[in-house]
Amino acid sequence: MTLVPGRACGGCTVCCTELHINAPSLKKLAGVRCPNLREDCLCAIYETRPQTCSDFECGWRVMAALGDHWRPDRAGIVLIPKTKDNPPGYRANSGVQIMLLGPGALDNAELPGLVAQWVEARVPLYLTVAAPVGFLAPSAFLNEIVADAVRRKDRGALTAVLEGTVKALSLRKLERAETAGLPPAST
Ligand code: SF4
Ligand code: SF4
Structure with missing residues (x-):
């Protein structure tokens, strides 16, 4: 990269x-x-x-189009490259995991446009919400969920779908992370 x-x-x-x-x-x-x-x-x-x-390297380090406000600690979003195990029909080794680090992350007005651009380019996208320590962050494959809003170029609908997906993820029963061999957690 x-x-x-x-x-x-x-x-x-x-x-x-x-x-x-x-x-x-x-x-x-x-x-x-x-x-x-x-x-x-x-x-x-x-x-x-x-x-x-x-x-x-997170996405902000390699995507020139993202401004300084996209630095992950500022944006509350970290873009994680996903280079394998992407579904067929999408770019095989250029997926992006969009990990939201906090509740305000979706306020980013540029995120829907970025999502739409990637969906149109067949980039596999995953929306992930950070979980409490000791649990796996829940994740959803985003492309099919937002496909209709992206096809209609309906930014409002896309934003609503993103919000709904985050809400659904936050209601999902969390799976515990494998902790065998790990030192005790301290944040
Ligand atoms: S501080 Fe830890 S996680 Fe960060 S680069 Fe060094 S070893 Fe890796
Ligand atoms: S997440 Fe932050 S520390 Fe890690 S590569 Fe990106 S800018 Fe650097």
Whole structure:
């Protein structure tokens, strides 16, 4: 992936905090701050960090069209590349998981347009809502859910469908995350 020139993580630590990591040398639950994350937001083991960390770039780092307000800690949304296990009929290795980190995330006025653009381009999309520590974040495959609103280019309907999907996800019974081998959770 090619990074947008000059776009640095700065004070954002979302991927080191909000994401689940299951590497041989580092296991942590989503929502738990990585023990290697320093107070200055840098990685204490940067040169030897797990490959899952060195391979990861969130969507904001690679999509030039997204403004600075899309930095995940500012937007409350982290765009996670999904390069495998996408359904047939969609781009095989260019999926995007849209993970909402908090209740205000859907206030982002640019999100519906972005979703519509991706749906039209057959990018597989997943809407995910961050869950409490110890539970798996519930997720929905978005393309079919929003297809009609996107086809009609009805921005209001699309926004309503996104809101309804978030509500449905928030009502879903949460599954516990696998915690075997993990250190005790502390946020
Ligand atoms: S979520 Fe993106 S911007 Fe934030 S620390 Fe991770 S890679 Fe950097
Ligand atoms: S090892 Fe470093 S890069 Fe990986 S999650 Fe921890 S602080 Fe972030």
